[in-house]
Amino acid sequence: MNSRETCEHEGSFSPDGFFMNKKPDVIDVELGLRIRLRREELSITQDVLAEKLRIRPQELEKYECGFEKISASRLLHVSEILDVPIMFFFKSGSDEALPSxxxxxxxxxxxxxxxxxxxxxxxxxxxxxxxxxxxxxxxxxxxxxx
Structure with a gap:
């Protein structure tokens, strides 16, 4: 794992060195973590996934760390590339948390x-x-x- 694949939420700076006024939202952090875990499970690097998404690896890193919100269309594309249903990113301990x-x-x-x-x-x-x-x-x- 390279140095840019770690997320630091304690400080007040984003991964690219810009000052952040607030910590990332817990939902964005959880979503990013699920993207990262699935990507690593498939042994796909940030560079490869970013290329498939047609974005810079730094942008993918921001998604994975929760520093930047991911759009629904991009999340759908991520789910297709990582071969999981989009709800994979939202499941909690039980499926009962999802609306029927x-x-x-x-x-x-x-x-x-x-x-x-x-x-x-x-x-x-x-x-x-x-x-x-x-x-x-x-x-x-x-x-x-x-």
């Missing part, structure tokens, strides 16, 4: 209905009527949370 398909469907359903309601309310000219409808919706929302 039903929960995701419910979230999309709720977002859709909120958009429809917002559009419908904006079409009501009478302010008092609009306020009453909104109050009814909000009270039913509170009831369902109990």
């Amino acid at each position: 398909k039903e929960a995701l469907a419910g979230f999309r359903f709720a977002k859709h209905h909120k958009a429809v309601l917002r559009t419908a309310l904006s079409g009501i000219v009478d302010k008092r009527l609009r306020a009453k409808i909104l109050a009814v919706v909000q009270s039913s929302e509170s009831d369902s949370e109990r």
Whole structure:
């Protein structure tokens, strides 16, 4: 392992020597660690993975150390190169931490209905009527949370 493949989070400088105002986010550090561990498991160097991603090795190092956030599209490309599903980078001790398909469907359903309601309310000219409808919706929302 070369010297640039170690991450130091104690200091206030990034790997390329620039001053950092804050420590990296713990999620970015965990994500980077999973990338690094899988890369090393496959015996792929930073230089090789960086070349396949069409980025500089220094940028890959920043991802692996959590100093720089990785985009979703780049993470998808990393998962393809490292031959793991993208969720590999997000799994915790158990898969139960991941949202179920039903929960995701419910979230999309709720977002859709909120958009429809917002559009419908904006079409009501009478302010008092609009306020009453909104109050009814909000009270039913509170009831369902109990």
